[in-house]
Amino acid sequence: MNSQRHGFFPDEVVLQILSRLPIKSLFRSKTVCKLWYRLVSDKYFIQLYNESAVKNSMLLVEVSESSGLKSSLICVDDQKGVCEFDLNFLKDRVKVRASCNGLLCCSSIPDKGVYYVCNPMTREFRLLPKSRERNVTRFYPDGEATLVGLACNLASQKFNVVLAGYHRTFGHRPDGTFKCMIYDSETNKWRKFITFQDDQFSHMHKNQVVFVNGALHWLTGGGCSCILVLDLEYDMWRKMSLPDELNCGMGNRFYLLESDGCLSVIQISDTWMKIWVLKDYLREEWRLVDTVSLRCIKGLVPGIFPICQTGEYVLLATHKQILVFHRKSRVWKEMYSVKNSSTLPLWYSAHAFRSTIYSCH
Amino acid sequence: MSTEEDTVQEKKTISLKTSDDEVFELEENVAMEFGTVKAFFGDDGVPRDMMMPIPNVHSKELTRIIDFCTKHLDLKPKAELDEAGKKELRKFYKEYMKEDTTERIMELILAADYLNVNDFLDLLNQTVADRISNKSVEYVRKLFGIESDYTPEEEEALREQYAWAFEGVDEDPAED
Numbered sequence: 394m395n396s397q398r399h400g401f402f403p404d405e406v407v408l409q410i411l412s413r414l415p416i417k418s419l420f421r422s423k424t425v426c427k428l429w430y431r432l433v434s435d436k437y438f439i440q441l442y443n444e445s446a447v448k449n450s451m452l453l454v455e456v457s458e459s460s461g462l463k464s465s466l467i468c469v470d471d472q473k474g475v476c477e478f479d480l481n482f483l484k485d486r487v488k489v490r491a492s493c494n495g496l497l498c499c500s501s502i503p504d505k506g507v508y509y510v511c512n513p514m515t516r517e518f519r520l521l522p523k524s525r526e527r528n529v530t531r532f533y534p535d536g537e538a539t540l541v542g543l544a545c546n547l548a549s550q551k552f553n554v555v556l557a558g559y560h561r562t563f564g565h566r567p568d569g570t571f572k573c574m575i576y577d578s579e580t581n582k583w584r585k586f587i588t589f590q591d592d593q594f595s596h597m598h599k600n601q602v603v604f605v606n607g608a609l610h611w612l613t614g615g616g617c618s619c620i621l622v623l624d625l626e627y628d629m630w631r632k633m634s635l636p637d638e639l640n641c642g643m644g645n646r647f648y649l650l651e652s653d654g655c656l657s658v659i660q661i662s663d664t665w666m667k668i669w670v671l672k673d674y675l676r677e678e679w680r681l682v683d684t685v686s687l688r689c690i691k692g693l694v695p696g697i698f699p700i701c702q703t704g705e706y707v708l709l710a711t712h713k714q715i716l717v718f719h720r721k722s723r724v725w726k727e728m729y730s731v732k733n734s735s736t737l738p739l740w741y742s743a744h745a746f747r748s749t750i751y752s753c754h
Numbered sequence: 755m756s757t758e759e760d761t762v763q764e765k766k767t768i769s770l771k772t773s774d775d776e777v778f779e780l781e782e783n784v785a786m787e788f789g790t791v792k793a794f795f796g797d798d799g800v801p802r803d804m805m806m807p808i809p810n811v812h813s814k815e816l817t818r819i820i821d822f823c824t825k826h827l828d829l830k831p832k833a834e835l836d837e838a839g840k841k842e843l844r845k846f847y848k849e850y851m852k853e854d855t856t857e858r859i860m861e862l863i864l865a866a867d868y869l870n871v872n873d874f875l876d877l878l879n880q881t882v883a884d885r886i887s888n889k890s891v892e893y894v895r896k897l898f899g900i901e902s903d904y905t906p907e908e909e910e911a912l913r914e915q916y917a918w919a920f921e922g923v924d925e926d927p928a929e930d
Contacts, residue, residue, distance in 0.1 A: 402860075402898060406867055406879070413883035420919040424891050424912045427903050516918055 408432055412442050416514045416750060436550060443547050443749040447494055448653070450701045452708040452715055453746035454739050455489065456731065466513070468746060469715050469728045471706050482516045483509055489742065491543035491554075493604050495749030498543040498554050510543065510554060510578075510753045519753040521554060524574055524583040538574075539594060542602045542609040544625055545751055552578045552753070553625055555609060560587075575628065578753070586628050592621055597698060600744065603651045606674050610656060612649040620649065620656070636669045636679035648699050651745065652682075659699040659707070664688065666699070666718075668707070683720055690716070690725055696738070701745030710740035768795070769805040776813040777805065780820060787823040789870025808869065815865035822850065822874045851881045856897060859885075890923050 411422060411433060419442075423430045432438060449470065457464035465479050466489070480487055480499065487499035487509060495514065501507035511518035539558035546552065554576040559569070574585045592613040603610045609623045610633070620633040639647060639660055647660040656671040658679070668683040687694050697716070699709045707718045708728070715729040731739065768785035770778045782802070785791050794806050808816070829846055832839035851859060859878055866875045886894050895902060902909065913920060 402864075403867060406863055407898075409875070409879045410883050410886075413880050414887055417919045417921075418887045418889075420916045421891055421923070422886075422894065423916065424904070424909055425894055425898075425902065426900050429900075430912075 404428075404432065408438055408441070412438065412445065416748065419750065420515065439550065439750055439752065440547060443495065443751055446749040447547065447747045448703065449747065450651075450703045450708070451746045451748065452700050452710065453489070453492060453497075453744045454700075454710060454715065455737075455742040456739070457736055467729065468748075469708060469717075471708070471717055471728075475715075475729050478513055480511065480513060483511060483518055485509070489744060490541035491602055492744040492746050493543040493552070494545040494547055495747050495751040496543060496545050496552060496753055497744075497746075498541060500537070500541070505537070508554065508556075508576075510552065512749070512751055512753055514748050515750055515752070517753050519578070521576055522581060522583070524556075524576075524585075540599060540602070540611060542604070542611075542623065544604045544607075544609055546607070547751070550752065552751075555623060555625075557623070571630075573623070573628075573630075575625070584628075588630055590630065596741070597648060600742075601649050601700075603649055603656055605651060605654060605656055610649060612647070612658075618647070633677055636681070638681070639669070650699060650702055652702055653704050657702065659702075661687070661694070661697065661699070663694060666707075668702070685718065685720075685723075696740075698740040698743070700740070700743045710738075710743040712738040712740070715739060715743075766802065768802060770816065771805055771807045772811050772813045772816050773809050774813050776816075778813070778816055778820070784820060784823050784827060787827065787871060787873070788819075789872065790868065793870075810868045811865045815862055818862060819866060819869065819871055819874060822877075823871065825850075826873055847877055851877065854881075856882065856885050860897075888923060 407429070411419060411429070414422065419433060423433050449472075451471075452469040454467055454469070455464050456467055465477055467475055467477050469475050480489075480497075483499065485504070485507075486502040488502055489497050490500050490508075491498040496510055496512055499509045499511065501509070506523060508521040509518050510521060537558075538556035540555065542553075542555035542557075544553040544555070555573065556576075557571065557573040560572040569589050569591055571588045571590045572585060573588070574583050576583050594611065595614045598612040598614055601612065607624070607626055609625065611621045613619055613621050618635060620635065622631050622633055623629075624631065633656075635647070635658060639645075639658065645660060645662050647658050650657045650659055652668075652670050656674070658669045660667040660669070664687055666685040666687055667681060668685070669679045670682050672678055672680045690697065693711050693714070693716075696711045697709050698711070699707055701708050705720055707720070709716045709718065713731040714727055717726050717728050718724070719726070766782035767779045768782055768791065770780065770785070770791070772778065790808075791806060794800060795802060825846065829839070829843045833843040854862075859881055863875065863878045863882070866878060886897065894900075904912070
């Protein structure tokens with residue numbers, strides 16, 4: 394037996410080993426000794442770990458028992474399969490509104506206007522301060538913000554929460570005033586600005602917000618679709634166009650996703666699924682990267698929604714199933730199916746998710 | 755370039771002398787996988803026929819590192835060509851460290867780190883990570899030869915704070 398003891402291992406080597414651990418093991422390793430605690434809590438290490446962790450795109454969805462009383466979250470990972478977890482550590486009944494780089498933004502169901510940002514893997518959470526605006530619940534039409542966005546910057550490890558929607562002053566009809574409230578994790582404060590716009594959003598479009606290039610992106614609906622962009626550096630809304638070839642004809646629906654750090658649009662018709670990726674963000678140059686025949690899932694096509702993807706696979710949700718399509722092998726696989734007759738379709742509450750150690754403190 | 759150099763350097767080899775005074779002659783392309791060797795000879799001046807001392811590396815480790823680099827250099831270009839090559843490389847990574855004890859791997863890490871052999875280091879680090887993943891804190895401390903500097907109260911507090919991380923830990927494996 395080699396008598397050399399490894400009490401001395403260069404820190405960089407320890408960091409390299411720790412950066413490859415799954416999250417539970419990583420957090421346990423904080424109790425090995427104080428040096429390891431410092432190494433794992435180090436901002437540089439967190440960034441290193443997260444940059445690798447975000448490459449894996451997973452699907453997060455709420456599943457409820459047939460009674461509709463109990464619900465939990467499941468996370469579908471292309472390689473590791475399905476795992477279940479809950480947000481009980483928030484000590485509140487919540488609905489997931491947005492997901493970004495490992496953090497979730499949730500709204501309280503009993504307490505309107507109360508929002509949390511949490512990391513479901515590390516169980517850290519932050520209760521957001523109530524915005525001083527009394528009329529955070531005056532959004533139109535249902536008192537809830539139309540758009541909820543979460544922007545988690547991996548490098549700076551600061552995040553923003555955006556609540557935006559049409560505003561209606563008490564006793565009046567809505568007047569096209571679009572109010573945008575932005576929470577800044579560094580100052581722990583909300584700020585607001587108001588614009589006038591007239592965009593419509595379908596349910597899926599509201600759920601599918603994408604954070605890339607320092608901005609939040611949503612698809613708008615209605616006759617002439619485009620991408621609505623909130624630039625968080627300048628507090629400005631602007632619009633980006635969709636691929637020219639995207640025909641907005643009948644039977645064609647499309648969704649906004651991320652693809653390895655780039656904006657992506659997935660178009661679904663009766664027989665084809667087309668994947669577009671925005672290769673050049675500044676020049677708004679889209680490229681059609683894949684055309685997938687939907688022949689072998691023909692029966693599911695009307696009710697199938699793409700939720701998240703990487704360059705290698707696409708995860709989709711139907712009413713009762715989660716499917717994965719592997720682009721290289723062109724194979725479809727069922728990852729999960731609902732056992733009972735659920736009240737809501739899976740796609741209704743499905744979000745793209747990544748498992749990181751992004752901290753919300 | 756003088757003709758003398760051309761005739762002498764027919765088989766380009768590099769000589770390394772280990773901590774136990776053994777001299778290894780490696781093919782140049784294999785030796786250049788070692789970042790430390792590459793930096794030593796550099797682009798300017800140090801003659802390739804000079805023997806490079808590597809006093810922190812024992813012959814036992816060097817033999818293994820050379821073995822990895824030779825095999826890896828062969829498989830890597832094939833993996834860039836097609837799926838079959840990729841599959842073979844993945845299999846190589848999966849099987850190569852199977853028989854080694856964790857202690858042996860730690861010794862190899864120190865040598866590979868000193869020699870700056872990045873591809874081998876990646877594999878070694880991943881292997882250790884896989885082996886300590888889901889093991890107890892005590893097991894990890896023993897493996898790395900670390901003595902905890904937490905007081906019992908501090909440790910208890912941490913374990914409570916991260917209680918979720920301590921669920922479902924594997925039993926410590928038998929001595930390996």
